[in-house]
Amino acid sequence: MTDTNITPKFADLNLNPKVLKAIEEAGYETPTPIQAGAIPPALEGRDVLGIAQTGTGKTASFTLPMITMLARGRARARMPRSLVLCPTRELAAQVAENFDTYAKHVKLTKALLIGGVSFKEQDTLIDKGVDVLIATPGRLLDHFERGKLILSDVKVMVVDEADRMLDMGFIPDIERIFGLTPFTRQTLFFSATMAPEIERITNTFLSSPARIEVARQATASETIDQGAVIFKASRKDREATEKRRVLRGLIDGEGEKLTNGIIFCNRKVDVDIVAKSLSKYGYDAAPIHGDLDQSQRTRTLDSFREGRLRLLIASDVAARGLDVPSVSHVFNYDVPGHAEDYVHRIGRTGRAGRSGKALTIVVPRDEKNFAAVEALIQREITRVESPVQTGAPEADDAPKDEGRSRPSRSRSRSRASEDRAPRQDSPSEARSEPRAERAPRPDRNDRSDRGQRRGGDSAVVGMGDHMPEFIALSFDERRAS
Known part of the structure; x- marks a missing residue:
């Protein structure tokens, strides 16, 4: 493992003078351990595997040497000279901001390929030719499959937050993108943790990388x-x-x-x-x-x-x-x-x-x-x-069904009277109701009641109140005989 204790100043890391000027204007003087460990081998053209906890400055560990290496030369249409892969749109946008900060004195072009942004605007940038292409895997492959992108001229490829890329299921996309870039490319891997699957990917696609590990694997900051x-x-x-x-x-x-x-x-x-x-x-x-x-x-x-x-x-x-x-x-x-x-x-x-x-x-x-x-x-x-x-x-x-109040009794009764036939009053309600307000009982001798005996003085017992009239005729005939 590379000794990362030698952390002098950025001026001692053999960076481009224009890059050093941008670093100074940004207010930085001393590199973090991961920066001090990763920048020298990256500038030598070696593959790098950087392992450091979140917030230690990994982004500058690859942006600074990339800007220095790309300061000479010019990109051709649809053929980016470098490629940075990020797991999320936010991280890709942040990497793009870092390039803007550190490359402001160097004439480099860049394009940001992320979802949620118009393809047309991104195509326009790619057609002009870009030195740095920063992308999420899905949108990068979308452009490639549409014939808008050629990756055969990529000199430097970066996979940022590599373990997160793997966690999010990007392994097939990453492997495919590696296959689309030249075998001679320089590859920089940066990750917060070192899972066994990362070991497999690095053994497959990195060539004798300089391994920079500045903190115990998966440790939280003591602050x-x-x-x-x-x-x-x-x-x-x-x-x-x-x-x-x-x-x-x-x-x-x-x-x-x-x-x-x-x-x-x-x-x-x-x-x-x-x-x-x-x-x-x-x-x-x-x-x-x-x-x-x-x-x-x-x-x-x-x-x-x-x-x-x-x-x-x-x-x-x-x-x-x-x-x-x-x-x-x-x-x-x-x-x-x-x-x-x-x-x-x-x-x-x-x-x-x-x-x-x-x-x-x-x-x-x-x-x-x-x-x-x-x-x-x-x-x-x-x-x-x-x-x-x-x-x-x-x-x-509260949960929806817990905070809901029950309808009142009067509301229930009024709703019932609207939706269906009136219910029969309970005995207690009948007793409490004033007698004068009760509906009169039907006259059992009333011929209009089809449940009554025709012409008789009393109802036919056991046949109910709604007996059909033709049935009552048979009882009349028997009694008449």
């Missing part, structure tokens, strides 16, 4: 204060409602220390539910996940970065690569199904040496996954007392 609420609902059907109350209690308990925070849910539907619930209670919150329109996701992220949005409710699409240095808190509304995702989530806080706090809500079905998290990070997470007492849900956050 993050971690806590967990072990929560059991009063009733199974109230778990979701009471869990949201616990979340609100945790948020309220942090007070002014919570300047902004990200709340992670496992499912997209829960992202929407939690965001709506918090908004209903007056919290400044908005959702972000893969099913939202790209323009809406961009607006939400911009609001969060600029401090206009306090709480971002996210699925794991936002767990990687969001460069918001000043996130004060992370809340795990759900324990992630993969222990490595816990490290990525809480890595959104405590960045760049700042302190941060991560709080997790653990329900009984999460206990196994939570134990896997503690085993991975090799420490016990501090248990925190629940900020609220579980019990009957609050009226305006």
Whole structure:
């Protein structure tokens, strides 16, 4: 493993002077360990496998040497000179911003290929020729299959957040893209964790890579204060409602220390539910996940970065690569199904040496996954007392069928009188009803009543009140005889 303790200054890393000028203008002087370890072998043209926890500066580890290497030469139409693959639109957009920052004194062109954006605009950029192509795998293959893209001139290929790419099911796409690029390309892999599947991919597609590992595999930053609420609902059907109350209690308990925070849910539907619930209670919150329109996701992220949005409710699409240095808190509304995702989530806080706090809500079905998290990070997470007492849900956050009131008796009776024949009064109601208001009983001798004996003084016993008239005739004949 490469020694990453030699961390002088960027000026000592043999970068292009114009790149150094942009770095200085951005306010940076000393590289992070992953940058100091990865940049020299990358500049030598070697393949690189970089393993570092989230928030350590992996993006600059490949953008800086790429800009230096691409400063000479020019791209041809539809034939990009370098390719950066990212798992999500947000991460791809962030990489593009990094290129804009560090390449502003170098004449390099770039294109960003992500979903939710017009193909026409992207085709126009590609047709002119780009030095740097930043893309998500699906949109890249879409352009290739439409005949708009040729990858035979790619000199440098980067796979950013490689383990996340694999988790999201991009293995077939990644392998296909590798097959479309030249065998002689330089490949840079960057990842927060090193799963066995990553080993297989790197053994297949990287050639004697320089392995840079600057932190123990899957460790959380020591600047993050971690806590967990072990929560059991009063009733199974109230778990979701009471869990949201616990979340609100945790948020309220942090007070002014919570300047902004990200709340992670496992499912997209829960992202929407939690965001709506918090908004209903007056919290400044908005959702972000893969099913939202790209323009809406961009607006939400911009609001969060600029401090206009306090709480971002996210699925794991936002767990990687969001460069918001000043996130004060992370809340795990759900324990992630993969222990490595816990490290990525809480890595959104405590960045760049700042302190941060991560709080997790653990329900009984999460206990196994939570134990896997503690085993991975090799420490016990501090248990925190629940900020609220579980019990009957609050009226305006109760399940729909629990908060619904029963219709009144008078409403039921009036509805019955409209929809069907009037019901017979019960004996108690009949007794309480004034006698004068009762409907008169029919006259049993009235010939209009077909259930009565014709011309007789009494009804035929046992035949009911609605006996057909022709049956009564037979009784009359017998009595007459």
